[in-house]
Amino acid sequence: MLDYDHLSALAAVVRTGSFEKAAQQLGVTPSAVSQRLKLLEERIGAALVVRGQPNVATPAGARLCRHAEDVGLLERALRADLGELGLAAQPTTIRIAVNADSLATWFVEAMAATEGVLYDLVLDDQDHSADWLRRGEVAAAVTASTGSVQGCGSRPLGALRYVATASPEFMRRWFADGVDEAALRAAPCLRFNQKDELQARWIRNLIDRTVATPTHWLPASQAFVDGALAGLGWGMNPEPLVRHHLASGHLVLLAISPLDVSLNWQWSRAVEAALADVTRAVTATARRFLVQ
Amino acid sequence: MLDYDHLSALAAVVRTGSFEKAAQQLGVTPSAVSQRLKLLEERIGAALVVRGQPNVATPAGARLCRHAEDVGLLERALRADLGELGLAAQPTTIRIAVNADSLATWFVEAMAATEGVLYDLVLDDQDHSADWLRRGEVAAAVTASTGSVQGCGSRPLGALRYVATASPEFMRRWFADGVDEAALRAAPCLRFNQKDELQARWIRNLIDRTVATPTHWLPASQAFVDGALAGLGWGMNPEPLVRHHLASGHLVLLAISPLDVSLNWQWSRAVEAALADVTRAVTATARRFLVQ
Incomplete structure (x- = not known):
């Protein structure tokens, strides 16, 4: 050995x-x-x-x-x-790939519900976090991928709901005549990074076509919310992160239709037993925050 | 041409x-x-x-x-x-390197104070953001570096104040007998990533020696605060981000002594005139949030 x-x-x-x-x-x-x-x-x-x-x-x-x-x-x-x-x-360190918006909304609570574990988190888009597992670089991942990874288990966690939001002033300036193609082509849009397709998907769902938007690149979940609040642009924000801003009127919806992103917990079967506590905490916490 | x-x-x-x-x-x-x-x-x-x-x-x-x-x-x-x-x-896109904690505390407000500019932000540690400027990959950067970069201007912005915080319950569990070497060696500590030396620097300032701490790796500013609130570990948080948690008692200080990180705005002189609005917004906003 x-x-x-x-x-x-x-x-x-x-x-x-x-x-x-x-x-x-x-x-x-x-x-x-x-x-x-x-x-x-x-x-x-x-x-x-x-x-x-x-x-x-x-x-x-x-x-x-x-x-x-x-x-x-x-x-x-x-x-x-x-x-x-x-x-x-001795506390064990577990390396997990998680998407930024899960970390910003519910994952910390799951981490805090375990004992004797140290976490080493890597952030990646939910559509790419399974790659880390595939490459054997993490023990588990929060992913949007439904494909199974060889040697790994998978369990659905529910969906993180995204809503298209902006400040009331931004709405008056850019969408006074409605959220149509011409307005979307002119209004600054927030985008997390190259991997972030949520704004484009939401536009396609809404008006059934692709629109090139003027874009701010803003690679942090909370800054994305702050950017919407400050009137910098509109963006798809996780509903748990903006709920109170919507209730207080500091943010408004561009349109009612939300976008639900289904998430899965995927883990290496080789360490399944040792991850049991973490899996339990992750699935229980997700149940409270995600749309089932 | x-x-x-x-x-x-x-x-x-x-x-x-x-x-x-x-x-x-x-x-x-x-x-x-x-x-x-x-x-x-x-x-x-x-x-x-x-x-x-x-x-x-x-x-x-x-x-x-x-x-x-x-x-x-x-x-x-x-x-x-x-x-x-x-x-x-046509709006111009400007690429800027900024540290995550500036983005989480004051930088979005500076962005929102400009017109006709689209931002393309790259995140890096304040001790490394000047490298982006040196490599010519960004037009400007928020840095902690005092060294001048060839062909670049530099202006001090003030210091972002960091305080060592944890939840009251965490303090009772791990630091009941005071924040000494033995306690620091046992209590889980939050660290943003490999480049993050703030916790180690704060410990050295406090007890004049280096201590290996059990570490959670948590690469997002707001998750860092959430992790402290949830009792996952203690960490150095930007004071503007935890002020209200300290006031409400959801977080407490490990010790009074803060750690001030001086920040500079550095920009490429080749595009100085075009960046004038942005420089003005950045320096004015920094003045309100940073310790002068």
């Missing part, structure tokens, strides 16, 4: 980006970290880390980090079964 | 990632976009876009996009001077 002290050194270097910080985390010297990593690279027969600032995993290194995390999760399940028999309870 | 219709095609492909969407934006066919890009690549003598999903700029392509944007900004200044003389007022 592999030397798991060596693997821990690799994982710490990749997580912190630096030999010094990895050493601190492990309570050893940087040269011990460097030595362990070198031995592991010799054993594997490949470079595992591209040295630099920060130090970054090679594909082989990333695969080994994922393995170290999986073993950590299996030890967590083992500890639960053995009732702490001689195994010190 | 270069053919600016060709340059616009390149910029649209890189911005949208797709030939189809670039075509929509420009009101031409995808094959026209493809043709223009090919002609430009022949003229430059290098590939400008790596074809794929999405289409991504090569280094030469990125440099040309930046040039197209600079020319757009110069035309904006020209239009202002000529008083619309025969130049249709």
Whole structure:
């Protein structure tokens, strides 16, 4: 079997980006970290880390980090079964891919409902988060993908409801004559990033055609809401994030029709038992926030 | 001189990632976009876009996009001077690098205070946003760097104040006997990403040593606040973002001492005149939110 002290050194270097910080985390010297990593690279027969600032995993290194995390999760399940028999309870770090709007609305609450877990979140669009799972770089993901990933389980979470919103002043200025093609072509629109198709999909649902809009690129969920409130543009905001702004009249709907994005929880079956608590917290919390 | 219709095609492909969407934006066919890009690549003598999903700029392509944007900004200044003389007022897109916490606290308000500008924001840590300017990939940046970038102007904006916060319950559980080294070593800490050194710096200021903390990695400003509120961990939050939570008692300070991060506005002198409105809005808004 592999030397798991060596693997821990690799994982710490990749997580912190630096030999010094990895050493601190492990309570050893940087040269011990460097030595362990070198031995592991010799054993594997490949470079595992591209040295630099920060130090970054090679594909082989990333695969080994994922393995170290999986073993950590299996030890967590083992500890639960053995009732702490001689195994010190160290919190396990779980890497999860989640879309920004889930993190902004309900995912933190799910995280807070678990004990003894440390989270390492990567953000990606819900249409792309399954790729992280497919590449073996995360243990689980919140995805919009319905396709199954090899070796992974999947459970529907419900739909995150998006509503097209803008400030009342923005509506008066740009949509005084209604939300039609000419107005949409002129009114500034917010877009999270290249992967964000929600505004375009909503327009197609509404007027059955594609419209090129003047666009602000605003890659943060709360800034998206703030941008609508400040009259910068209109955008598709998660309903839980703007509910009170709609109630108070600081935001208004462009049109009644919402856009529901169905989300799934997908996880690696190799660590299914160890993820049981997290899966339970995620599905229970999602039930309260998402449209079933 | 270069053919600016060709340059616009390149910029649209890189911005949208797709030939189809670039075509929509420009009101031409995808094959026209493809043709223009090919002609430009022949003229430059290098590939400008790596074809794929999405289409991504090569280094030469990125440099040309930046040039197209600079020319757009110069035309904006020209239009202002000529008083619309025969130049249709098209909104110019300006690419700016900004740190997530500025975007979460004050930057949207600065954006909303300008007219006729579309923003394309890239997020990076305040210690790294100047690199975007140095590489010529943005026209301006909010940075913590004091070093000047060649060909760029710089103006101090004031400091964003960070406070170490946690929920009252979290404090009782982890810091009942005070915020000392042993407690910090055990209590889960929030960290934005590898580049985020604020928690480590604050600990060093407080107890004059480095402590390895159990860490949640949480790469979103509002989720950072939500994580503290939910008792997931303690973290350095921007004071404007948690002021009302501190007032209401939903968050408490770990210790009085804040951490001030000085920010600068840095911009490319080549487009200084065209950025004048934006610079004015940014500096005026920063004055109201940052510690002077």
